[in-house]
Amino acid sequence: MNTNAVPYHNYSQNLSKLFGFRIQKLSIDAGFTCPNRDGTVGTGGCTFCNNDAFNPSYCLPQKTITQQIQEGKQFHQFRYKRAPKYLAYFQAYSNTYAPIETLKALYEEALRDDDVVGLVIGTRCDCLDDEKLEYLSELSKQYYIVLEIGVESCYDETLKLINRGHTFEDAEFWIKKAAGRGLKVGVHLIFGLPDDTPRKMLEQVYKINSLPIHSIKFHQLQIIKGTKMEQQFLEKDSNFNPLFFELDEYLDFVVDFVEQLRPDIIIERIAGEVPPRFQVGPVWGGIRNDRIMVKFEKRLIERKTFQGRLFLK
Numbered sequence: 241m242n243t244n245a246v247p248y249h250n251y252s253q254n255l256s257k258l259f260g261f262r263i264q265k266l267s268i269d270a271g272f273t274c275p276n277r278d279g280t281v282g283t284g285g286c287t288f289c290n291n292d293a294f295n296p297s298y299c300l301p302q303k304t305i306t307q308q309i310q311e312g313k314q315f316h317q318f319r320y321k322r323a324p325k326y327l328a329y330f331q332a333y334s335n336t337y338a339p340i341e342t343l344k345a346l347y348e349e350a351l352r353d354d355d356v357v358g359l360v361i362g363t364r365c366d367c368l369d370d371e372k373l374e375y376l377s378e379l380s381k382q383y384y385i386v387l388e389i390g391v392e393s394c395y396d397e398t399l400k401l402i403n404r405g406h407t408f409e410d411a412e413f414w415i416k417k418a419a420g421r422g423l424k425v426g427v428h429l430i431f432g433l434p435d436d437t438p439r440k441m442l443e444q445v446y447k448i449n450s451l452p453i454h455s456i457k458f459h460q461l462q463i464i465k466g467t468k469m470e471q472q473f474l475e476k477d478s479n480f481n482p483l484f485f486e487l488d489e490y491l492d493f494v495v496d497f498v499e500q501l502r503p504d505i506i507i508e509r510i511a512g513e514v515p516p517r518f519q520v521g522p523v524w525g526g527i528r529n530d531r532i533m534v535k536f537e538k539r540l541i542e543r544k545t546f547q548g549r550l551f552l553k
């Protein structure tokens with residue numbers, strides 16, 4: 241059984257244990273774009289994507305990295321009183337989508353802040369190459385570095401429906417390459433995408449377990465304003481068949497998934513949290529993510545189960 245105080249491998253606990261104090265992530269918008277938007281891979285982007293919906297107000301690409309870190313620290317110190325150290329979270333768009341020299345300048349500016357102990361870099365698998373992985377691998381000898389790669393679905397037909405612009409195999413290839421360089425790799429998965437069924441979603445666990453990943457984030461499908469999905473949803477497009485859950489149903493589904501999940505994978509979150517003003521469709525009453533995590537933990541305990549209980553090697 242999982243030896244943590246909670247019945248799953250908990251992200252914040254893992255960081256606190258590693259560093260000996262609380263670690264907070266600070267979001268940064270470094271002004272990147274994305275090859276699935278600028279025409280390199282596609283245009284229009286993934287059909288669910290509107291980066292404005294999750295960018296905190298202090299994150300503006302017009303500000304320097306240093307400025308965003310300073311304002312982010314003030315924001316979090318006000319909210320949480322004390323978060324002694326930080327991870328700079330390069331979050332908006334594809335944060336490895338630039339020449340290596342540009343990336344070095346941006347990442348190293350963040351790491352010059354004495355309170356920043358590492359980086360979390362969100363990206364797409366097609367924005368990586370050997371040179372970037374080599375550099376990040378060197379950086380990870382000194383700092384806590386996580387490369388967060390969007391997988392979203394393990395099914396290519398679903399990835400096509402959401403205009404993802406790459407296959408699961410592409411993601412798998414770069415996840416393995418990055419992990420092979422000793423990098424910590426985190427992934428995202430969205431539950432409820434068009435044509436998803438509970439069974440199909442659950443069966444993804446075998447593919448996820450086979451990946452050399454360090455951490456995972458699950459998101460329920462949310463329909464965000466200003467996206468292609470909003471259009472499909474409002475127009476009742478017959479090719480758009482998402483799966484919406486009630487919160488309790490969703491928690492049970494995630495428990496089913498997590499009890500088959502490899503026990504060493506750190507679970508960072510089980511649900512997305514987009515402000516209700518950005519959403520159309522089901523919103524679960526605006527419940528905050530920390531409350532959802534508490535309910536999830538309670539559900540695991542009620543069902544007398546834990547992460548990896550049904551994991552098959």
Ligand code: SF4
Pocket residue numbers: 274275276277284285286289290332333334364390
């Ligand atoms: S979700 Fe990521 S990969 Fe997709 S369009 Fe948005 S920024 Fe690009």
